Amino acid sequence: MKIAVVGTGYVGLVSGTCFAETGNHVTCIDIDEKKVKKLASGTITIYEPGLEKIFIRNLNEKRLDFTTNLAEGIKDAQIIFLALPTPPGEDGSADLKYVLGVASELGKLLTDYKVIVDKSTVPVGTAEKVRNAIAEHYKGEFDVVSNPEFLREGVAVDDFMKPDRVVIGTTSERARKIMGELYAPYVRQGNPVIYMDEKSAELTKYAANSFLATKISFMNEIAQLCERLGADVDMVRRGIGSDERIGKRFLFPGIGYGGSCFPKDVQALIKSAEQVQYDFKILKAVETVNENQKLHLLPKIKHYFNNQLKGKHFAIWGLAFKPNTDDIREAPALYIIKALLAEGATVTAFDPEAMHNVKQQIGNVIEYANDQYSTLNNADALIIATEWNEFRTPDFDMMVQKMKHKVIFDGRNLFDVKAMQDKGFYYESIGRPK
């Protein structure tokens, strides 16, 4: 099939590349000339394990190309995906200016039947707005489909190539058939393609992310209880997770969820509910719990240092909001750094992929180390903010040699509490005994 993808952000680039990977011809369109030039010449613009290899292959085999010209890019496409940003507006609701702007442009360009697909996370009712924006200029036949994306950063290629499910929101038989054919190679293992109306598909995406965020905030509250009651959240997690109704995944407490999706989508669903006079109480609590959890380590750190952080030096391992990404949007590490600096402390940090983004955002208010051990020189304590695999079995002897004090505050529960005590560390983690 011939496909156009408008927007070469995370979702657009992964989707475009993965659609090319099964033999489709994909043209990706973006208004950012510099980015398009880079991509067209074979330089990938995001860090995502496994993506670069298939990106280069499909580019070389001429199944993938890039342009800034919308008219040119969509000319032969049967399906046009909109993978555009929907940033939170001032009141937290998703801002649709990019999606509707392109829809309106498309209306002026269409000359024959095409399927226009909302891939971005958009509020319920957006498909209808996209349809209206196109219909204002184009009187011929076309369909608008909601096809939300569920891929996770860090495992995006796998998630896309073998999705747990594909959700297709449309009541048009014609569009349904085309979308079904497009996705057939991705669900060969038998994972379901679930057809529904557009509104349900749009809501499914918000409900999925909000439910996962709820699971995390719930576990973070259980961890708070564990700390106060002397229970171990690892045990509780395993105890409840083996009940299939609850499930093992997404029960890890920590220093809060971050990234570009959960915080934004939880906020947007609360806002959508408000707009139809519904007070989404659980989600408001999920959000508040998460805000507090990002700084959960701070009182522990302050308590340890008798409220005197001025002049103390901290090492931080991990800056990205989660491992295997260079994404620092809503990353808990940045909140912790800000709080430490405000208390007069100094910080040296290391992250395997995200340091360039942090440098760009906060500059040299902290120091950046070349590897995890160099952060530790003269450190009064180490703070672990992201669970990169390479932090899981460090050389503790080397750490001891470098650190001023053997003190670790672990926001991701990487180490065994007893083993750390045996090694002589003062070790505090989340929801586990000290």
Ligand code: UGA
């Ligand atoms: C999330 C969803 O998982 C995807 O299905 C969805 O497509 C995507 O948002 C999106 O809307 O685009 P992502 O933001 O890439 O994906 O990251 P996740 O792996 O879901 O992690 C989100 C946050 O939750 C991270 O900060 C992570 O540290 C935190 N988390 C996750 C926990 O604190 N505990 C857990 O048990 C799991």
